[in-house]
Amino acid sequence: LESDALSSWNFKHAGQDYPDVVPDLGAAMTLNPKLRVVNMNGYHDTATPFLSSELELSRLKMSSRIAIRNYAGGHMTYLDDATRAQQVADLRAFYQGQLSTTSAYAARPILASAPPQMQAGAPFPSMPTHLFLSSKPDGWLPTQLPKLAGVSTAVRQKLSMESAIQMSLKKQFASALPLGAQTLNRQQAQAAGMAMLVKHFDAIDVTHRGEISAQQWVDFLQRRKDQ
Numbered sequence: 193l194e195s196d197a198l199s200s201w202n203f204k205h206a207g208q209d210y211p212d213v214v215p216d217l218g219a220a221m222t223l224n225p226k227l228r229v230v231n232m233n234g235y236h237d238t239a240t241p242f243l244s245s246e247l248e249l250s251r252l253k254m255s256s257r258i259a260i261r262n263y264a265g266g267h268m269t270y271l272d273d274a275t276r277a278q279q280v281a282d283l284r285a286f287y288q289g290q291l292s293t294t295s296a297y298a299a300r301p302i303l304a305s306a307p308p309q310m311q312a313g314a315p316f317p318s319m320p321t322h323l324f325l326s327s328k329p330d331g332w333l334p335t336q337l338p339k340l341a342g343v344s345t346a347v348r349q350k351l352s353m354e355s356a357i358q359m360s361l362k363k364q365f366a367s368a369l370p371l372g373a374q375t376l377n378r379q380q381a382q383a384a385g386m387a388m389l390v391k392h393f394d395a396i397d398v399t400h401r402g403e404i405s406a407q408q409w410v411d412f413l414q415r416r417k418d419q
Contacts, residue, residue, distance in 0.1 A: 214248050229257065231259070232279060234262075259292065368385075
């Protein structure tokens with residue numbers, strides 16, 4: 193904290209000047225339909241502004257696979273004895289596939305009865321995941337997008353997230369390509385550890401050439417998501 197590291201830190205990520213990893217999470221959830229996310233927050237967190245994570249996650253439009261839990265406490269919520277016990281219970285339920293993505297605490301008043309509830313070890317109300325606190329069509333964006341002639345803000349936001357996720361997926365694909373190649377065969381995909389691509393290789397290879405391109409890979413994932 194006493195160093196000057198932040199002033200010279202390189203925050204660039206995926207071709208952007210800010211470390212936006214939400215598209216990376218979106219790519220991972222696109223690759224693995226069984227991937228679920230639980231997000232835990234402290235109401236009194238001043239290090240990570242409260243609600244920021246919900247606004248970020250709302251950009252993915254995957255609320256059925258994301259659970260939000262809010263607790264009394266600050267950045268290190270587990271320092272509160274009651275909160276720590278509730279978090280352990282919620283994590284166990286999450287690992288067992290029994291943690292609902294809609295909040296069990298949403299109906300409880302936040303201010304009037306929260307203190308005695310916390311004395312009994314119950315968490316503060318959590319935001320129901322399907323009602324993320326974002327009124328914008330495709331969630332919140334960290335920076336202003338370039339203006340595109342004739343394209344509405346809602347469409348630009350949707351294109352931005354979709355294109356960012358596709359960029360992340362294509363980057364993973366490119367990392368497995370032999371030098372100078374544009375396509376992968378099944379053996380190369382297997383050698384690169386791309387198990388899911390190998391598993392669905394025949395469905396991706398719609399041209400039956402024995403090779404697939406990054407765009408075929410992305411198109412397959414999009415078709416599966418739309419089904």
